[in-house]
Structure formats: C-alpha cells, structure tokens
Amino acid sequence: MALFGTDGVRGLANGTLTAELALTLAQATAVVLGQGRIATARKAAGKRLTAVIARDPRISGQFLSAAVEAGLASSGVDVLDAGTLPTPAAAFLIGDIDADFGVMISASHNPAPDNGIKIFARGGVKLPDVVEQRIEEAMAGPKLQPTGGDVGRVTRFSDAEDRYVMHLLASLPHRLDGLHVVVDCAHGAASGVSPETFRNAGAKVTVIGADPDGININDGVGSTHLSLLAAEVVRTGADLGIAHDGDADRCLAVDASGAVIDGDQIMAILAVSMKQRGVLRGDTLVATVMSNLGLHRAMAEHGITVETTAVGDRYVLERMNEGGFSLGGEQSGHVIMSRFATTGDGVLTGLHLAAEMARTGRSLASLASVMTVFPQVLVNVRGVERTRATDPDVVDAVSLASEALGDSGRVLLRPSGTEPMVRVMVEAASPEDAQRIADELADVVRG
Numbered sequence: 001m002a003l004f005g006t007d008g009v010r011g012l013a014n015g016t017l018t019a020e021l022a023l024t025l026a027q028a029t030a031v032v033l034g035q036g037r038i039a040t041a042r043k044a045a046g047k048r049l050t051a052v053i054a055r056d057p058r059i060s061g062q063f064l065s066a067a068v069e070a071g072l073a074s075s076g077v078d079v080l081d082a083g084t085l086p087t088p089a090a091a092f093l094i095g096d097i098d099a100d101f102g103v104m105i106s107a108s109h110n111p112a113p114d115n116g117i118k119i120f121a122r123g124g125v126k127l128p129d130v131v132e133q134r135i136e137e138a139m140a141g142p143k144l145q146p147t148g149g150d151v152g153r154v155t156r157f158s159d160a161e162d163r164y165v166m167h168l169l170a171s172l173p174h175r176l177d178g179l180h181v182v183v184d185c186a187h188g189a190a191s192g193v194s195p196e197t198f199r200n201a202g203a204k205v206t207v208i209g210a211d212p213d214g215i216n217i218n219d220g221v222g223s224t225h226l227s228l229l230a231a232e233v234v235r236t237g238a239d240l241g242i243a244h245d246g247d248a249d250r251c252l253a254v255d256a257s258g259a260v261i262d263g264d265q266i267m268a269i270l271a272v273s274m275k276q277r278g279v280l281r282g283d284t285l286v287a288t289v290m291s292n293l294g295l296h297r298a299m300a301e302h303g304i305t306v307e308t309t310a311v312g313d314r315y316v317l318e319r320m321n322e323g324g325f326s327l328g329g330e331q332s333g334h335v336i337m338s339r340f341a342t343t344g345d346g347v348l349t350g351l352h353l354a355a356e357m358a359r360t361g362r363s364l365a366s367l368a369s370v371m372t373v374f375p376q377v378l379v380n381v382r383g384v385e386r387t388r389a390t391d392p393d394v395v396d397a398v399s400l401a402s403e404a405l406g407d408s409g410r411v412l413l414r415p416s417g418t419e420p421m422v423r424v425m426v427e428a429a430s431p432e433d434a435q436r437i438a439d440e441l442a443d444v445v446r447g
Helices: 019-033 037-044 060-073 087-096 129-138 160-171 193-200 227-236 263-276 293-301 313-323 346-360 364-368 386-390 392-408 431-446
Strands: 009-012 049-055 077-084 101-105 114-121 154-156 180-184 204-208 240-243 252-255 284-288 305-309 327-329 335-337 376-382 410-415 421-427
Touching: 019 060, 019 101, 019 114, 019 129, 037 049, 049 060, 049 087, 060 077, 060 101, 060 114, 077 087, 077 160, 087 101, 087 114, 087 160, 087 346, 114 129, 160 193, 160 346, 180 193, 180 227, 180 346, 193 204, 193 346, 204 227, 227 240, 227 252, 240 346, 252 263, 252 364, 263 284, 263 293, 263 327, 263 335, 263 346, 263 364, 284 293, 284 313, 293 305, 305 313, 313 327, 313 335, 335 346, 346 364, 376 431, 386 392, 386 410, 386 421, 392 410, 392 431, 410 431, 421 431
Parallel strands: 049 077, 049 101, 077 154, 180 204, 180 240, 284 305, 284 327
Antiparallel strands: 009 114, 101 114, 240 252, 327 335, 376 421, 410 421
C-alpha cells in the first residue's frame, strides 16, 4: 500500500504515523530532494541545505515535528522551525527565503488524533507523484550521515509569522475598513495569524474557535461545522463570517443572514472581480468535476471559461500551472490564487473575499447572487466494484437521466480511488428531482 495519499502522508498519530516513520521519511526526503540541480550546486559549494518546518496545534505535532527535525538535521539539513502556522504560510516561507524544501505537520480537517506530513519542494510547491514515489523508495535505502560540523542546525524561524502577515496584507486590492468579520479558526493553525491579519487590514474582528489546546482542533468548529459561525454572525450583526479548517488551507463563508457561501460561490465572486480588474489570466477559472453547474453557467454569462479537473486541489494546481491561470479551486473551499500562493490559502481567500465587499460596497449575499446554486445530491454506492461506473447498463441509465434533465441539470458518476465504491452525483432544478434521479441511478449501479 502506498505511503503517500492525495495530500502527503496521513494517519493516526503514534498509531500508523509514528516518530520512527517521521524520522525515516525526513531522512529519505533529504536524500531525494538533495539531488536537484540547485541543491547539488549548493552542497558542492560547501553549503548545507535549508528546510522550513511548521505544524498545526495538534499535541502529536510536537513529537512528530521533533522527529522530522531530527531526521533532517542528522542528514546535514539546516532546519528553520516556524512553529504553529497555516500550511500555506509554510509554503510561502519556503519560497520567500529560497529554502530547498519544507515540511508541514498537519492532518488538515481531520480529527485531533490524526496527523500528517506534507512535503513541499523548492518554491513551496507540492511534490509530483513521481518524487513522492522516489522518497518512499529511499526510506529503505542508505541515509546521509554527516558528522562533526557537517550536521544540520535547528533554529527558530523568529519572524515567520510577520513575513506571512506582511505578504497577505500586500496582496490586498482594497482595505477592509468598515467591515465586521467573524473569523472561525477551527482551534487550528490560523488561530493567531488570521484574526491579526484581518484586524491589520482594517476590519472589526470577532473571533471564535481560536483557543487550541492540542486536542480540540476541528471539534465542532471550522469549515466542516459552520452552524456556530452562522449563529455568531447573526448574533453580532457582522457583515460576514470566515471559516478555516485545521491547517487553514480552506475558506468557507457565511453572509450576514447566516447563509453558507461555499467554495464555488467564492470562486465565482473572485473570478468576476479579477476579470473586471484585468488580473484573471486567460479569463479562465480552473475547477473540479464536482463544482456546481451554477458556477459553469455564471462564468459563461461573464465570458469566463471554466476548465475542469479531477477532484483534488493538486490536480487543480497542476492545470493552473500548465495553462498559466491565476484562479482555481474546489467547492470545499480550497481556493488557489496563484499570483500570491502556491497552494490553497484560506486566510488569503477570506481577505480577498472581504476586500471585494469593501471595494464594491455590496453585501456578501449580493455578490454571491452572481451564481445560482443548483441543488446537488451525492449518493455513495458502497460495496461495488469501481468498474460498475462503466457497465453498459449503468452508462445507458446515466445517458437517459442526462437527456431527461437537459440543460436543467447534470449527472456525474465517479468511482472511488481508494475503496470499492461508486459516487453518484446529480444536479437538478429541484432537490426532489435530484434526490429521485440519484436514488434511481444508485439502484442501477448496485445491479
């Protein structure tokens, strides 16, 4: 079974994800990422490689980051420990100081007992599959074992947060003066930096979910639990609410009435704004196949092309890099603004969403009305082979359903990449129609 998943190595901390595994993974990373052209030149000049490491507040992040630091330093890599910061902050800092690579210790939106190790290459970009495979293979091979003065140093990255905050503020097209924002930090990595940045941008800020104790991350708060944020926005009369996940690479929002604004709606707002300001490269938005039909229709009405990819922010980013595009993301709130970030950045996204409200003087509900959200139903058909998605009977049933829906909806069947399951997604003009058609197709998939 492959060690790397769709977003690094993830598992139960001290269960499948042990200190020993973290140390060995770090040593193998030093071997593989130390073979690049620039890294080789640096070592030839007698310089040690440099890596940035950060983590979210999970209690297990303490021993895992110590293990990663030990693995890197014992391999002759100098480590700059940035402490508790969002994943996109770690990615930014790698590029900002021209580090050779970096590591983020986080399991994102997963519960507290889990943790993960994400590795970024030079420039703060995610590793391609082939490099992850090389690292996994190198874990069984010889390690770098310098001695004496050639071992790496571990030092505190003392101005890491300040650098990141200044970068975020410099990206804004408009200050947030006059806006009242409720920020839900999911008791996660953004608990310090997100409220600070919104305040520095001029907003009045009410904060919830910003008291991490190592075990309460994502527990009833954050982007996967929006009811508390919605209630707080309504209670305080705020203009909007911003919700992060544990490592703050996501952003979802709620408007002044408490209605949820998902990633598709956020992308629609940002895409239209960026096109108006002449900064939407190629007048193109990159989204996944799961993005709502309403997003496609809204973009077409504004002369914006939507390119679709498989589900996963890494695939969105790959297409953005290939086409030189400036905006992309997922319905879940992973929004990538490539002019300012190499990965999804929830704080950056929230700031730019609020900045568009300030720039236009419009409410979030008004801005979100650019897109009509089609009712969407997802049914997971478990215990069936992935090949059922291409069975002739299933294909015929999908074709008939698509014809019946016409321009008022769509059907998508997607086999799971990790388990025997086929996902049936239906969008229609009404929730009842979407549910009925999804259930009918699910029955056909079951056979």
